[in-house]
């Protein structure tokens with residue numbers, strides 16, 4: 758068994774889009790209904806994907822992570838499908854982070870969260886997909902109420918980081934959360 762790979766992932770987005778909820782759903786398997794504003798928070802989780810263990814550090818930020826940016830391996834950029842403002846903010850964040858890392862592409866998953874709130878939706882899936890395509894990033898919609906979509910988000914960013922390392926998958930990878 759190869760050594761676990763340590764991977765640091767930044768979860769970024771406008772306030773109240775569900776960064777904490779998605780991360781907690783992935784790490785602890787539960788949905789927290791209360792809103793507890795976070796400025797910065799860190800979680801750790803071991804995940805196994807296709808025979809490789811990943812020791813994930815998940816850093817959630819509501820402000821831009823100026824000083825920590827250099828050692829981040831992948832970005833989960835979150836907006837809420839119910840908030841136009843959050844969709845605008847995620848574009849600003851993406852521009853800023855490319856400027857900061859000085860690359861034209863970094864492993865990124867764009868996530869449209871709160872997809873369960875059908876009546877309040879203002880951003881269509883196609884709009885999110887189009888934006889992610891323009892970045893060369895992956896796109897997903899999620900609901901932090903469903904464990905499966907939260908797991909998919911983090912499975913996807915692992916895949917994007919592996920691709921950036923030249924480890925493109927030959928087939929659909931299996932992911933199991935430990």
Ligand SMILES: Nc1nc2c(ncn2[C@@H]2O[C@H](COP(=O)(O)OP(=O)(O)OP(=O)(O)O)[C@@H](O)[C@H]2O)c(=O)[nH]1
Pocket residue numbers: 770771772773774775776777778779789790791792793794795796818819870871872873874899900901902
């Ligand atoms: N219906 C629904 N509510 C959600 C979802 N994700 C988060 N929420 C709710 O939205 C509110 C904000 O969620 P948080 O996870 O605290 O959002 P955040 O992005 O971490 O917020 P900040 O800490 O301010 O940056 C909470 O009341 C959550 O319960 C979702 O997918 N669906």
